[in-house]
Amino acid sequence: MGGGQKRGRTQRKHFKQSKENVWKYKNGSDEASKKTRPSDPSDENPNPNPSWQPFATQNTGFEEYYKAQGIVPENEWEEFICVLRKPLPAAFRINSSGQFFHDILSQLEDDFMKSLEAEIDNENEIDAIRPLPWYPGKLAWHSNFSRMQLRKNQTLERFHEFLKQENEVGNITRQEAVSMVPPLFLDVLPDHHILDMCAAPGSKTFQLLEMIHQLDKPGLLPNGLVIANDVDVQRCNLLIHQTKRMCSANLIVTNHEAQHFPNCSLKSCTENSTGEEARKHTLQFDRVLCDVPCTGDGTLRKAPDIWRKWNAGMGNGLHRLQVDIAMRGLALLKVGGRMVYSTCSMNPVENEAVVAEVLRRSGDSVELLDVSGELPELIRRPGLKTWKVRDRGLWLASYRDVPRYRRGVITPSMFPSDQCFKLDQTEHDNMQEETVTIDAVTGTENASSLELSHDGGNNMETIETAVDMKEAVSIVHEVSGMSRSPEDLDGETKVEVSNYPLERCMRIVPHDQNSGAFFIAVLKKISPLQAVPENQTSQSTKRKQKIPRNSNENLEVENAETKLSECIPDQHHPTSAEEPSNDSSKIDQSSLKTTEVEPTLPSNQLNNIENDLEEVEPTDIGENEKVSKGKLQIQGRWRGVDPVVFFQEKTIIDSIRSFYGICESFPLEGHLVTRNTDANHVKRIYYISKSVHDILQLNFQVGQRLKITSLGLKTFERQASKDSSSLCSFRLSSEGLPLLLPYISKQILHASLLDFQHLLQYRTIKFPDFVDSDFREKATNLMPGCCVVTLNEGNKPIDEILLDASTIAIVCWKGKTNLSIMVSQLDAQELRERLSIRFPSEVTISEDKENNSNSEAEAKKISVDNESTDDFEAELDNIS
Numbered sequence: 001m002g003g004g005q006k007r008g009r010t011q012r013k014h015f016k017q018s019k020e021n022v023w024k025y026k027n028g029s030d031e032a033s034k035k036t037r038p039s040d041p042s043d044e045n046p047n048p049n050p051s052w053q054p055f056a057t058q059n060t061g062f063e064e065y066y067k068a069q070g071i072v073p074e075n076e077w078e079e080f081i082c083v084l085r086k087p088l089p090a091a092f093r094i095n096s097s098g099q100f101f102h103d104i105l106s107q108l109e110d111d112f113m114k115s116l117e118a119e120i121d122n123e124n125e126i127d128a129i130r131p132l133p134w135y136p137g138k139l140a141w142h143s144n145f146s147r148m149q150l151r152k153n154q155t156l157e158r159f160h161e162f163l164k165q166e167n168e169v170g171n172i173t174r175q176e177a178v179s180m181v182p183p184l185f186l187d188v189l190p191d192h193h194i195l196d197m198c199a200a201p202g203s204k205t206f207q208l209l210e211m212i213h214q215l216d217k218p219g220l221l222p223n224g225l226v227i228a229n230d231v232d233v234q235r236c237n238l239l240i241h242q243t244k245r246m247c248s249a250n251l252i253v254t255n256h257e258a259q260h261f262p263n264c265s266l267k268s269c270t271e272n273s274t275g276e277e278a279r280k281h282t283l284q285f286d287r288v289l290c291d292v293p294c295t296g297d298g299t300l301r302k303a304p305d306i307w308r309k310w311n312a313g314m315g316n317g318l319h320r321l322q323v324d325i326a327m328r329g330l331a332l333l334k335v336g337g338r339m340v341y342s343t344c345s346m347n348p349v350e351n352e353a354v355v356a357e358v359l360r361r362s363g364d365s366v367e368l369l370d371v372s373g374e375l376p377e378l379i380r381r382p383g384l385k386t387w388k389v390r391d392r393g394l395w396l397a398s399y400r401d402v403p404r405y406r407r408g409v410i411t412p413s414m415f416p417s418d419q420c421f422k423l424d425q426t427e428h429d430n431m432q433e434e435t436v437t438i439d440a441v442t443g444t445e446n447a448s449s450l451e452l453s454h455d456g457g458n459n460m461e462t463i464e465t466a467v468d469m470k471e472a473v474s475i476v477h478e479v480s481g482m483s484r485s486p487e488d489l490d491g492e493t494k495v496e497v498s499n500y501p502l503e504r505c506m507r508i509v510p511h512d513q514n515s516g517a518f519f520i521a522v523l524k525k526i527s528p529l530q531a532v533p534e535n536q537t538s539q540s541t542k543r544k545q546k547i548p549r550n551s552n553e554n555l556e557v558e559n560a561e562t563k564l565s566e567c568i569p570d571q572h573h574p575t576s577a578e579e580p581s582n583d584s585s586k587i588d589q590s591s592l593k594t595t596e597v598e599p600t601l602p603s604n605q606l607n608n609i610e611n612d613l614e615e616v617e618p619t620d621i622g623e624n625e626k627v628s629k630g631k632l633q634i635q636g637r638w639r640g641v642d643p644v645v646f647f648q649e650k651t652i653i654d655s656i657r658s659f660y661g662i663c664e665s666f667p668l669e670g671h672l673v674t675r676n677t678d679a680n681h682v683k684r685i686y687y688i689s690k691s692v693h694d695i696l697q698l699n700f701q702v703g704q705r706l707k708i709t710s711l712g713l714k715t716f717e718r719q720a721s722k723d724s725s726s727l728c729s730f731r732l733s734s735e736g737l738p739l740l741l742p743y744i745s746k747q748i749l750h751a752s753l754l755d756f757q758h759l760l761q762y763r764t765i766k767f768p769d770f771v772d773s774d775f776r777e778k779a780t781n782l783m784p785g786c787c788v789v790t791l792n793e794g795n796k797p798i799d800e801i802l803l804d805a806s807t808i809a810i811v812c813w814k815g816k817t818n819l820s821i822m823v824s825q826l827d828a829q830e831l832r833e834r835l836s837i838r839f840p841s842e843v844t845i846s847e848d849k850e851n852n853s854n855s856e857a858e859a860k861k862i863s864v865d866n867e868s869t870d871d872f873e874a875e876l877d878n879i880s
């Protein structure tokens with residue numbers, strides 16, 4: 001079985017929408033979506049200040065908060081805050097799977113490192129750009145120029161252009177240095193099944209994919225896979241776009257709330273199955289990345305608008321969600337597996353408190369790993385053992401200090417100590433239901449009314465929203481009989497210290513290595529999670545799950561894990577917390593959109609599908625196939641998401657195999673999927689690895705619990721040529737080419753450097769205009785339709801040409817009189833530049849780089865017929 005280890009170039013869509021817009025509230029009105037959203041560290045180019053007013057880099061609440069938390073020693077405070085106010089230097093990663101990985105590395109080392117030296121104006125820095133010492137293989141780089149400098153300084157223009165273009169074509173990824181850290185602590189192997197729970201926009205997913213592909217033997221796909229999940233559909237699309245550049249057949253993108261990520265287990269099979277078998281019967285992961293939503297104050301240097309928005313309530317508001325996501329991650333983790341919990345926030349309530357709570361809930365089943373020996377060159381600080389909680393202007397050192405009416409908001413789990421869990425149970429029972437909530441985004445209170453139950457619910461008092469909160473606090477104290485006033489609490493209570501070895505967590509602070517801030521904890525699952533009795537956890541007062549109170553009750557593993565982590569019903573996907581079922585009749589009938597019994601679906605999918613005709617609505621999810629009006633489409637379980645269908649049309653598969661001469665050792669059957677149940681209207685066929693295939697099978701068997709927005713690698717695309725001269729109706733896609741290349745024996749031409757260069761430059765060339773007579777003849781005699789042209793470096797005899805990951809190849813179309821490339825302008829330009837750097841004496845890039853229209857005109861001069869080129873452009877437009 002084969003695959004391209006080095007990935008090809010892909011056409012990239014330009015996402016015009018502002019990335020701020022992708023943070024949307026699910027239930028939000030326009031007003032709500034205008035609210036400040038916790039910053040996403042990975043968003044490139046946030047533009048929250050379009051008028052270019054300098055951002056205020058001060059927030060007294062912020063400074064007071066972090067000083068009090070002892071986030072850095074007192075004598076470092078000035079340096080810390082000073083660096084935090086400076087713009088973040090740009091950082092980027094080289095895509096190690098990219099075909100030009102070595103060329104890019106040499107360009108950085110031999111060219112830019114030297115030529116940019118003169119531009120350094122930072123007295124602390126020696127190098128203009130340098131590899132990050134802790135990132136393996138010189139794959140990640142730090143530049144000492146901020147984004148602003150890169151944009152404004154003319155002498156940096158060439159480097160800026162390089163970054164932009166290589167990022168665009170996928171040879172590098174611009175990513176904050178500290179955001180590259182979490183995947184490194186996952187200790188990934190190529191056969192690992194990895195879940196990235198909050199994955200968009202996908203920088204870390206990309207890294208994870210690189211890791212599983214890294215050790216591929218040429219021509220082999222790894223046994224592992226990555227499931228990249230995000231709750232936000234638009235951000236999922238961003239992720240799909242981003243990871244396309246990786247050209248991986250080992251990726252599934254899902255769209256779930258991470259805290260309710262579904263169970264996919266065939267119960268009957270799990271008990272006795274082991275190893276590979278177990279993998280096929282239950283969805284569990286060797287590695288889980290929980291890069292949870294957070295306040296993002298570690299990204300202040302990149303997103304200075306956070307200075308204005310920040311308040312302590314934001315972190316408090318996210319804490320519970322973060323715990324729930326981490327617990328779900330642990331439930332889905334295999335025994336022996338590793339999970340990384342990370343945030344780009346500095347706040348202990350979002351960090352150490354979350355880690356302490358998951359350790360508390362997991363009992364002895366989970367260990368916080370000491371990874372101080374890993375990545376020794378990465379400067380990090382140990383996690384905090386003690387911190388305080390700030391709520392509405394009060395410092396709270398212990399849960400005992402929390403006013404009763406705030407106990408729905410400020411939970412025991414936010415504090416360092418376990419002591420509060422020993423509170424008298426009646427005290428818990430008397431707590432009011434959650435009536436005050438914190439907006440996780442702004443940190444502001446949402447309380448239409450405060451219902452205060454201080455007498456087992458018999459004596460309810462209601463305080464109208466308009467009541468000043470301080471007054472409310474006093475009323476609460478009156479009614480609840482608290483002995484101390486809020487003022488008394490401030491600064492008076494004893495500091496709690498956590499019993500957990502939280503010093504094993506890592507906090508990266510900006511002034512240590514001129515970076516952003518980040519928090520990372522590495523957890524190992526030692527045994528199946530046991531259900532921890534409710535009164536020994538800090539579960540919110542809102543939760544009333546029936547978890548057995550007898551801690552000795554040894555629940556069946558799966559049940560225990562399900563109950564612990566799926567305890568909140570998923571309001572958006574009501575079925576996602578259900579137990580999995582083998583019974584396909586449990587497929588959500590309401591979301592089925594058609595009646596057609598589709599022969600390509602596995603039979604278990606077909607049972608009990610009722611006739612339920614509906615027009616298919618095109619959506620923006622995944623590789624949606626637009627179905628012509630009036631056509632029927634079998635819809636999967638998830639409304640609005642195209643179904644995933646195994647493509648089993650033998651006639652078409654055979655025609656593809658025979659047209660391109662794909663050798664039998666490359667399996668197509670069982671590895672092809674589409675998003676359209678009507679085989680006659682399938683536009684794109686995706687190739688999936690065996691690992692993805694097995695998950696897909698399992699997903700069908702459990703009634704399609706996974707809401708899959710994208711999967712696999714787009715490999716074949718329907719091509720309608722005007723004269724229908726091609727014997728195969730599917731052309732190869734650029735993304736799929738590296739995977740197929742070693743297995744193709746027909747429709748392939750090997751061009752000299754000069755002819756290859758001409759093709760890239762002029763895009764369409766008439767056969768007589770090729771310089772090499774042998775190539776001219778072969779091109780003329782090729783079957784009409786899609787073909788591949790490789791660069792024959794050194795003009796080797798055909799039988800000596802090796803087709804492997806290092807081969808430079810492009811998809812073309814052989815018409816009646818000419819050959820045209822099916823590569824976007826940008827990719828063609830990039831490839832020409834790469835060739836000019838690799839073969840400096842043989843290839844010159846003419847001035848047409850700046851003047852693309854000239855090259856087009858010249859192409860026409862050389863000779864172009866009208867045949868089908870417009871089609872390709874239109875088609876390419878569709879792709880890109």
Ligand SMILES: C[S@@+](CC[C@H](N)C(=O)[O-])C[C@H]1O[C@@H](n2cnc3c(N)ncnc32)[C@H](O)[C@@H]1O
Pocket residue numbers: 040041042179197198199200201202203204205229230231232235256257258259291292293294321
């Ligand atoms: C910090 S960002 C993740 C960055 C990403 N790991 C990367 O490296 O590109 C957090 C992501 O969590 C997503 N998110 C927020 N709440 C979520 C939830 N309940 N379940 C899953 N994803 C969630 C957001 O849409 C956002 O894309």
